[in-house]
Amino acid sequence: MVYNRTMLRRSILAWLALLVFLGACSPQVSPERNPGITATAEPTTVAPTAPPPTDVSAPTPELSPTETTPPTPTSDPGPPGIILFIGDGMGAAHRQAAAWLALGMDGTLVMDSLLIHGWAQTASADSPVTDSAASATAMATGQLTNNQVLGMDPAGQPLESILELAQAHGWAVGLVTTVPLTHATPAAFAVHHNSRYDEPEIARKMMALEIDVLLGGGEDDFFGWDEAGCFTGNGRQPAGEGLVSPAVETGYVHVCTREELLSLDLPPGGKLLGLFAGDELAAPFSPSLEEMTAAALAVLSQDPDGFFLMVEAGQIDWAAHDNQAEEVMQLTIGLDAAVTQTKIFTLARPDTLLIVTADHETGGMSLNQDGAGNFRQDGPFQTPQGTTFWVDWSTGSHTGENVPVTAEGPYSGLLAGEYPVTRIYEAMRMMVVGQ
Numbered sequence: 001m002v003y004n005r006t007m008l009r010r011s012i013l014a015w016l017a018l019l020v021f022l023g024a025c026s027p028q029v030s031p032e033r034n035p036g037i038t039a040t041a042e043p044t045t046v047a048p049t050a051p052p053p054t055d056v057s058a059p060t061p062e063l064s065p066t067e068t069t070p071p072t073p074t075s076d077p078g079p080p081g082i083i084l085f086i087g088d089g090m091g092a093a094h095r096q097a098a099a100w101l102a103l104g105m106d107g108t109l110v111m112d113s114l115l116i117h118g119w120a121q122t123a124s125a126d127s128p129v130t131d132s133a134a135s136a137t138a139m140a141t142g143q144l145t146n147n148q149v150l151g152m153d154p155a156g157q158p159l160e161s162i163l164e165l166a167q168a169h170g171w172a173v174g175l176v177t178t179v180p181l182t183h184a185t186p187a188a189f190a191v192h193h194n195s196r197y198d199e200p201e202i203a204r205k206m207m208a209l210e211i212d213v214l215l216g217g218g219e220d221d222f223f224g225w226d227e228a229g230c231f232t233g234n235g236r237q238p239a240g241e242g243l244v245s246p247a248v249e250t251g252y253v254h255v256c257t258r259e260e261l262l263s264l265d266l267p268p269g270g271k272l273l274g275l276f277a278g279d280e281l282a283a284p285f286s287p288s289l290e291e292m293t294a295a296a297l298a299v300l301s302q303d304p305d306g307f308f309l310m311v312e313a314g315q316i317d318w319a320a321h322d323n324q325a326e327e328v329m330q331l332t333i334g335l336d337a338a339v340t341q342t343k344i345f346t347l348a349r350p351d352t353l354l355i356v357t358a359d360h361e362t363g364g365m366s367l368n369q370d371g372a373g374n375f376r377q378d379g380p381f382q383t384p385q386g387t388t389f390w391v392d393w394s395t396g397s398h399t400g401e402n403v404p405v406t407a408e409g410p411y412s413g414l415l416a417g418e419y420p421v422t423r424i425y426e427a428m429r430m431m432v433v434g435q
């Protein structure tokens with residue numbers, strides 16, 4: 001009873017926060033002035049969950065004058081779900097810079113409006129500065145490992161991932177990324193391998209898991225070298241051993257364009273393999289990260305047992321390695337669009353744990369005003385209000401800084417404060433086994 005009331009209260013507050021955000025983003029088309037905006041925020045899913053006025057300190061949304069029957073509070077939050085967003089290399093400055101560029105200096109990204117805020121320590125088992133493989137393994141398995149290792153401990157023992165645990169509980173599972181699916185972050189959730197760089201082998205292990213939804217780049221690692229696929233360049237699998245045809249024979253739907261993805265009519269229980277580039281997706285992404293996330297949620301959320309989805313904005317790291325602040329900010333804004341849409345999804349599915357974090361910081365990014373003595377100055381950039389700011393970089397590599405974690409939903413309270421990155425796994429594990 002208390003649990004459901006908490007979720008209902010969260011739902012209302014999250015909805016109100018979303019309206020505030022939409023108003024901040026579009027001051028000329030505020031929700032009050034244009035009811036169409038509120039219509040896109042799924043008011044029909046909010047109204048039935050409205051608790052009695054005594055349940056909340058915030059005002060209860062008013063009923064439409066045309067409604068004759070008060071909404072009936074529901075005790076069914078739907079099947080459980082976990083959505084983990086990883087902005088690769090996305091530290092605190094990356095998030096703040098994106099907010100400044102998109103909204104202004106008092107603006108807040110939706111990912112930063114989530115109710116729970118924490119800090120993850122990112123050091124790996126063998127280095128104060130992690131790589132994506134070790135950090136993603138820590139998030140996926142709850143144990144620290146050495147850099148470059150996927151889904152194994154430092155002694156080489158395989159570790160069950162949260163994706164495998166969810167599968168064992170009958171949940172649908174999915175991985176989405178803007179870089180090749182065989183890259184370190186998605187790979188750490190799926191495979192057990194001692195080197196992140198053996199990508200054709202990672203693709204074979206990944207397909208053996210029968211993951212329900214795989215969307216991203218890296219087509220070349222899934223086709224045989226005697227096959228052309230949808231994009232320029234032949235595959236990297238041995239001749240006659242391409243992975244896509246056998247997958248289709250066992251029930252996967254293979255798509256390689258945005259149009260195919262958006263018009264998808266997947267049969268119940270069908271699996272989806274979307275490969276949208278030979279290697280990484282080129283900007284502007286087609287499909288966008290937001291569109292891939294929506295497609296994945298549409299498929300996975302049909303499972304009555306529950307679902308797990310990891311979504312990676314993988315190129316924030318690459319832009320930060322290159323010290324390209326404009327690109328970092330645009331990619332982070334793109335990630336926030338996917339988070340926004342997912343937050344709306346959770347209003348109708350409040351038994352969903354939503355987490356937004358990073359595997360490490362990249363670039364030693366900082367925000368400044370112009371001044372002599374700055375190290376690697378990048379800019380100027382302008383807020384929508386016309387204020388000028390600059391970005392500095394201290395390195396072209398990863399750093400050992402803690403990274404922000406924001407979250408909402410069941411067990412998100414475990415992610416307040418500061419903790420090793422493995423805590424993210426613990427919260428997700430509780431979601432799967434602690435019901």
Ligand SMILES: [Zn+2]
Binds near residue numbers: 089317318321398
């Ligand atoms: Zn990197």
